[in-house]
Amino acid sequence: MTDRLRNLPTMKVHPQTELTLIYAGKRLKGLASDTIATALYANGVRIFSRSLKYHRPRGLYSLDGECSNCLMDVDGIPNVRAETSLLQDNMKVEPQNVVGTPERDFMSFIDKLDRFLPAGFYYHYFHRPYRLWPFFQNRLRKAAGLGRLKPSFRMKGIFDEIYPRAEVCVIGAGPAGMQAALAAATQGLRVILLEARPWPGGFFDYRSTNDVSDIPLHQRARQLADKIEENRNIRFFPGTFMTGFYSNNLITAFQVGKETDYFDERYMEIRVESVIVATGCMERPAIFDHNDRPGIMQVACAHRLARTYGLLPGKRAIFSIGDDLGLEAAMDLFDLGLPILCVADTRSDGQAPGLVEGLEERGIPFMRGWTVSTAHGSRTLKKVTLCTLDGLENRDFKCDLLVASAGLTPSAGPLFLAQARMSYDRFTGFFLPDEMPQKVHAAGRLLGLQDPLSIEASGRLAGLSAAADCGALVKVLIKEARELLEQLPGPVRGSKFIQAPGSGRKRFVCFDEDVTVKNIYQACDLGFDHVELVKRFSTAGLGPGQGGIPGHNLPLIVAQYRRYDGDSSDPILPTTIRPPLVPAYLATYAGKSRNHPKRTPLHETMKKTPGAVFRRTGSWQRVRYFTHDFQCREEIETVRNHVGMIDVSTLGKFRVFGPDALHALQRVYVGDMSKVKEGKVKYSAMCNEDGCLMDDGVVVKTGENDYYLTSSTNRADSTAEWIRYHTRYEVWNFSLVNLTDAFGAINLAGSRSRELLQTLTDEDLSNNTFPYAGYKEFRIGGDIPVRAMRLGFLGELSYELHIPASYTRTIWDMLLEEGRPFHIQPFGLEAQNVLRLEKGHVIIGQESEIRNTLHDLGLGFLWNREKSLYKTVGAPALHFTERQNGRMKLVGFRMEDPRRPPKDGSIIVDTRIRGHVCTARYSFTLGQSIGLAHVHSDLADIGTRLEILEDDMGSKRLYAEVVPTPFYDPDGKRLKI
Amino acid sequence: MLCRFTENTKKAKNKLMWQRPPLKGSYDAVIIGGGLHGLATAYFLARNQGMNHVAVIEKRYIGFGGSGRNTAIVRANQRTKENLPLYAEGLELWPKLTDELDFNLMFFNCGNLNLAHSEAALGSMRLLVASAQFHGIKSELVDAKQCKEIVPILDISDLPTYPIMGGMYHPPGGTVRHDAVVWGLARGAARLGVHIHQGTEVTGINVQNGKVTSVETDKGKIHTPRVLNAAGGYSTLVSAMIGIRLPVHVLTIQAMVTEPLKPILHHVVSSGAYHCYANQTLKGEIATGAHMDPWPNYTTQVSARYIKHQAEALTDLMPCLKGVKFMRSWAGLADMTPDMAPIIDGNNPIQGYFMDCGWGYFGFKSGAVTGKYLAEFMASDQCPDILAPFTLRRYENHKLMGEIANPVNYGPWN
Amino acid sequence: MSLTISCPICGKRDGYEFRFGGEERGPRPDEEGLTHEQWCSYVHMRINKAGIQREWWYHQEGCGSWFTIERDTLTNLEVEGREET
Structure with missing residues (x-):
């Protein structure tokens, strides 16, 4: 392992805690708080993967996981972002998309074939003759894809989910985000603060430049972080990646657990009143030939490697940058011991004078108006060519590190997802919000601010504005904060979009998909003139990094092409950004397993019944068979010859009562419900407006204007909605109570059911006092109230008993016990299915379908045509189709x-x-x-x-x-x- | 630099997939909607019917709507005799079109496995299988073990919420690259003289004496005797211009893809109980589709609920996928009809007004073949028999199609 | 997309607690003299307005009441504070 820098106040790794990782079979050492990528880098690994199409070597580039360069296989999990995943002891890490080793990949010859692989080449090849296509298709499939997942793979770990609520959510715990959180929290509001990195601080965190009060920025970050920690209104979630931003301020994210956390990852759905986006900036990739060579990295990547992880990248460095942050990083890295050959700046002027002086003092050659045009080296970087912007002058430098960046571009993904209206701002070169959605605010660098004080002030203003959204009385404070911000430096002019001179074919716009500038032109040449079409055709930005690397350059290149093509009218359009902003495991999204079927009050009894085979039916778990004879002969014959019973607790059960209860029933049932008599059940059906059978069941009149009715199992959840929907315009006075879960139900069926039931009650159950289609309420087994109906669904003497849910098991057990002499047996859904089939009864959904009306099912007789007054649901269709x-x-x-x-x-x-x-x-x-x-x-x-x-x-x-x-x-x- | 671009541009003119011609004042036919259906109809009007003077009007860019947002699954195991022949021919058309358009549509004939999680579902599938077999289309019922042989990453234990009991295997199905179909047809149509006007919005349709006379657009008026409404999710809005209401609910349906993997899923797998279908694209992503948000809207926004649901469903069925990441989700509009069958009609009641809509989320599978017959319909004014059952009149005749057995649960009216 | 809906009884809640109940189009026509077309139009035909529409919702996981709100189908946001006209 390379020696790390020592005694840096910005260091996050712990030199005293060594961890082991196994890379490609070799044991290596890393430090606690290393990411997988920094640990590998510390061990001299420079090539992390091979690219998708050309198998080009790829290395550490950004440290924020914006591209697939550092996607690796970790413990059998493919596509792990090594740049952002914390190292854990004994991790097994393998490079991906490699045939051979990362250093020697047998497929790297494809890199030379790029002339034959233009954008969308597969649309033009391989289909003639067509019979060869399956062969090529197979080859293409095998070549595509990055990581490899084993079918036997099982994800380990604990995946939790939480649904926190708060008043304000701040995305990004950099200086602006922290100030925003503090401003809102100080107003007494609950704030949720999300940060993707394991610690707060943002781009202050690794910078040693002093702010106005002469303390280094990293120390300032610490101060703010301490305040965050002290503030009890702020819940801080580090290691938390925002994935989605949905309307009405619903934020989704996932948090990666630390060693001390009880979870490995947890899914979060955060509902808040107001949101502040303070996600800062990322770097614009510089476009030049072979801009993807290992050894080329972005400014913040090099800077953070040194400052945060104590790793000095490279021994001979060249800088080719486009903004002051690049100059600052060069000086700081030089001071930390990095030999820098020269710094090329695309800008010819406008640099902060202090920085230019700083370079001079250190004797670093500074080349204004220069940029990198080509990187050399077959596997890793060996040499770069710098040139003037007009391409007339150039110079070569031998080096092993090129710190290259074209400037900054905002991490505006959350704003796009929030449906902010974004447009390209020519001054900053940023896509900036023209109009923000309600109760969403932006702060900090992504607005183009660079001055530390401005950034903090904009955070405070956003925090106060969010507080105002939540009703805090902060008008005066907002006014003060705005005035302060206006006095501070505003947005900074962005660096110009520059493509290095020359016509190299390997100027990559998208690393993930190996899309070059040339590929973009090829797509444009074909007539794909909308940036979204170019994206789809060239596949730039469709890889794991999504818009990360090409997000800034692609729209500009397309717009530039169109301008040269004579079309200057078109605005520069961004490509669409879609959630998740950061890819997240299916395991994380799935969270906890949630297989919680509904159980009837008899479930435990059923489970203990020998032979019971359960099935998931809708939301319920029910017994289909009590035997492994799936023809259910014994169950059926028991009902036909003796007595059987079935758990029908899933039936919907409702009470409808009140002066207009009957009107409501007349509206939804096709029968004449005024004919329901006390002590009697009436069977009827409900249709939809097409006259299609929706439900059937019985209605019982239990008192004056008081009815008890059942629905089929599937309709239990929608009957209340249905009845209320179809009466919503009426001012009828009736009430409806869903008793489905309050009652269990048992259907006791068979010629001996009366004898059996009579043993449990003193009530006279004789055919005279309780005839077919009768209804009775009585007590059985001493004191348990039941509602009993004599129904004929199965074709035998039978009693449907509705029993308070908590007593249902008692009754079932009593029936089973007392039923022994009668040869009682429980039966399941399949036996019921056959029994009712023998009676020719329909089951909704099994014998009814959308194109049938009640007439088609032979159930037209249920319909009473004489009640048009009640506007019975479906009646017109029943009229129309009666004789069709x-x-x-x-x-x-x-x-x-x-x-x-x-x-x-x-x-x-x-x-x-x-x-x-x-x-x-x-x-x-x-x-x-x-x-x-x-x-x-x-x-x-x-x-x-x-x-x-x-x-x-x-x-x-x-x-x-x-x-x-x-x-x-x-x-x-x-x-x- | 500049010269490089001009050089590029010069070269480009003969390479262009489609030109950007100026909008003319009259066309023989105007097709509203530059998606698969519109472009296919335009292509076949020009190719088979000799009607080359056709304009396709697209408000955004071609393939913006459902054509570019579906999960590209093709199959021919429909439920009814009305739908089966159309889908069967549609399936056979992909290789032919690939050749004819000289554009690789990347038909991946991997077969579809539709999972059953109950005895009832197996019964429903038998109806589909027997119907397909009767029409000479390959399809078979398989048990859980066979499901696992076909798709080894399935979990056929009792652990999933809905354990797998069997399925329907449909070998002729698969996937087609949806963008390729749109671009291939657009290029094919443009080469035959069809004008494709992107970024052009239809604002009105003029009718005189019961006949279509012209179409108003934001770029000018177009005289034409024939208009086709192929506006997909926006078809009710176009239809409203001419005073025809449609039995359509505009809902958003969502889909998502994972990061690319080496091949692991070699078939299209779907499950009704889970509201889930998945396949691995040529690029290696697992593309999967999902529920619909059950309230109408035109936002094409995704929701947090369904990407989560989709992860639960997929990992329940195929547990190894827990180790894959979702990287992108999107939504498209689905113009759903009550009977899950499209509305294809014309000259009824307005002469010259044709409609091809209500395709819901199944408009991709037979889009190209529908275009072929629709072109015949538009050119001859005779509705081909194969399209006749899809008339709008079936609703007022109380004869909904049986493509779906149970009423669709869009709302409390059914 | 994440709809919230204001239930007149339970207040503003997550959209998934509710069920959509269709465009507001008045009570069902009377049966007398009803034609097939009128019936079909009432039962099946929809406007699918692109913009603000008044529509029915049912609070399924709540109080169980039907009520109307105004919602913009282009943004999927409830238009709050507008009284029924």
């Missing part, structure tokens, strides 16, 4: 071969598809195979022969005959015993 021809009809059928039911979903055909089988089963009760099918009305007559085609049947067919339903007990005698 050519509709699909639901019919019952019996198979010619009694042993062979078609599988559900089989289709009915002649020369065309004419319908399909909804449900078909072998009926043990009848010794026949029966089913319900949708067929075209031509085929709906009794006696019609149906040709049925299952999947994988070829030219074979099954045959059935349309028969009347119910199949079982057509007169309904068994219901009424």
